[in-house]
Amino acid sequence: MTIVLATGNAHKLFEVNLILKELLGADVEVKMPRDFGFTEDVEEDGATFAENALIKADAIHRALSLPVIADDSGLCVDALGGAPGIYSARYGGEHGNDQKNNERLLRELDGVTARTARFVSAIAYVSDSHRFTVEGEVKGEILTSPRGEAGFGYDPLFYYAPKQKTLSELTANEKNEVSHRRAALAALVERWKEEGIV
Numbered sequence: 001m002t003i004v005l006a007t008g009n010a011h012k013l014f015e016v017n018l019i020l021k022e023l024l025g026a027d028v029e030v031k032m033p034r035d036f037g038f039t040e041d042v043e044e045d046g047a048t049f050a051e052n053a054l055i056k057a058d059a060i061h062r063a064l065s066l067p068v069i070a071d072d073s074g075l076c077v078d079a080l081g082g083a084p085g086i087y088s089a090r091y092g093g094e095h096g097n098d099q100k101n102n103e104r105l106l107r108e109l110d111g112v113t114a115r116t117a118r119f120v121s122a123i124a125y126v127s128d129s130h131r132f133t134v135e136g137e138v139k140g141e142i143l144t145s146p147r148g149e150a151g152f153g154y155d156p157l158f159y160y161a162p163k164q165k166t167l168s169e170l171t172a173n174e175k176n177e178v179s180h181r182r183a184a185l186a187a188l189v190e191r192w193k194e195e196g197i198v
Helices: 010-024 048-064 085-090 098-108 171-179 181-193
Strands: 002-005 028-033 070-078 116-126 131-142 158-160
Touching: 002 048, 002 116, 010 048, 010 070, 010 171, 010 181, 028 181, 048 070, 048 085, 070 085, 070 098, 070 158, 070 181, 085 098, 116 181, 131 181, 171 181
Parallel strands: 002 028, 002 070
Antiparallel strands: 070 116, 116 131, 131 158
16 A cells, blocks of 8 residues: 655654554555655645645645645644644744744743643545545643754654653654654544555
8 A cells, every 4th residue: 555645854754654654564655745756835725734734635636646644733832822833834934944943932932831732733634535634632841942852843842741851852763652643643544444444
């Protein structure tokens, strides 16, 4: 079973492959759209993570006629009314600049003591016969300075209390056990099984 993951992000592809192999065995091969010659940018103009995931999955499925999973995910900070939310990747003004995103987040939370937050992942699955979304999340809090070398995005600031570490201080396997993406992918696999897809 070959599935297209709607991303150009190698970190995300690596995570998804690791998690799906663990959840399913070696039954699924996940590739990026560019592996099939699809290099267009899909405009994500939805109002929610789920809407954006569906927009990406629909566009790539139409172009390639292959099953597609698309993840839209981000950080929701309670003290900021859920921001950065769907704007997580470009919160600092430049898409995908982790340093600028983290700097802005710390500025916005300067002096704030209640720093609870959650990472949310919405995953859309679109094939010739199916179209649905699932979600997963992980709860934590935002530190006042980064810790750890691994991970990406907001991981160095996101403290996960059960492990007493930031997501950047976890190994890849530890992070994949607890991450929002794992929770969403586990929900996806459950739905696949219910629908007889795997």
